[in-house]
Amino acid sequence: MRILFLSAANSIHTVRWVNALSERGHEVVLVSLKNHIAKINTISANVRQVYLPVKGKKGYYLNAIFLKVLYIREQIDVVNAHYASGYGTLARLARLPNVLLSVWGSDVYDFPRESKMKEKILKKNLKYAVQIASTSYCMAEQTRKIVRDKKIVVTPFGVDIEQFRIHPKRNKDYFIVGTVKTLSYKYGIDMIIKAFRLFLDQLDKTDHIHMVIYGEGEQKDELIELCKLLGISDKVHFKGYIANMNVPEAFRTMDIVCFGSRMESESFGVAAVEAMACGCPVIATKVAGFKEVMEEGRTGYLVSAEDYEMMAVYMLKLYRDKELRDEIGLNGRKRVERFYDWNQCVDMMIDLYMSMKRK
Missing domain, CATH: 3.40.50.2000 (Glycogen Phosphorylase B;)
Known part of the structure; x- marks a missing residue:
């Protein structure tokens, strides 16, 4: 043909x-x-x-x-x-x-x-x-x-379920919250950063906890300034552009993956599917694309757009319960195998x- x-x-x-x-x-x-x-x-x-x-x-x-x-x-x-x-x-x-x-x-x-x-x-x-x-x-x-x-x-x-698959987590000495998205207002990276700050505030020891952000975009300088304002510049690491072939390796370093999209034009949550395929629990906003690909409470959690306080609550919940993280990660993998191979x-x-x- x-x-x-x-x-x-x-x-x-x-x-x-x-x-x-x-x-x-x-x-x-x-x-x-x-x-x-x-x-x-x-x-x-x-x-x-x-x-x-x-x-x-x-x-x-x-x-x-x-x-x-x-x-x-x-x-x-x-x-x-x-x-x-x-x-x-x-x-x-x-x-x-x-x-x-x-x-x-x-x-x-x-x-x-x-x-x-x-x-x-x-x-x-x-x-x-x-x-x-x-x-x-x-x-x-x-x-x-x-x-x-x-x-x-x-x-x-x-997604390629052979390329995007569950592997043992790297950096076992650290707890990593991460995201892979363009650094643009519509993707709500600022919301994730604010949630991360609130999450850290609930803990006595935070030396082992970090955030990694993969992607480039017009909001990068603004997001770096936000981290300075919140006093977490040493905790949030901007990794820059990442090729799709390297995304699975990035997810393998993450214990939780977050997406803060504000716009309904997030019509298919492919980034969430990729994270789920790698066995990562996902916290995302209730835009149409994420609501469709995720199963609330089983493959992750959904929060209202701009509700970084609830996102922080779910970060804390997943941080405190490794068994829950593993269960949600496995559920996500099974969902991808069933619907998104x-x-x-x-x-x-x-x-x-x-x-x-x-x-």
């Missing part, structure tokens, strides 16, 4: 999909804007990469003819356009047939709220697609609010492609 994969090549999600499809023997043509160029050696040599001539936002409009010619020349069986606002617009303007449109989150949560024009564009893109795919049920429901007459298939974005997710996507393949 020849698949035209229209998506940002510099996204780890894109890389994982195209590599997996290629490994299954399908011919994949990955088409992206020039400003979305992939990092070296991340994409399989068996995946053909094509970068469109016009970059930037105008590229979603001015590359339509080039894309149409490419589609015809490559004798494509099915098109999978990712991100309903940008690449969805390009697929529609190129009049590509047989389009599966995969929604990502902010394209259906945030984009249509920015203006009436953007809402109109999104509706056109969703209606144009032959089929719509969503990584979560909550995002599928959000998409149905925008366009009601289209079938939406839920195709979870799973990457190989099963790829099988599901290929079945969807085959049902749409040109006759």
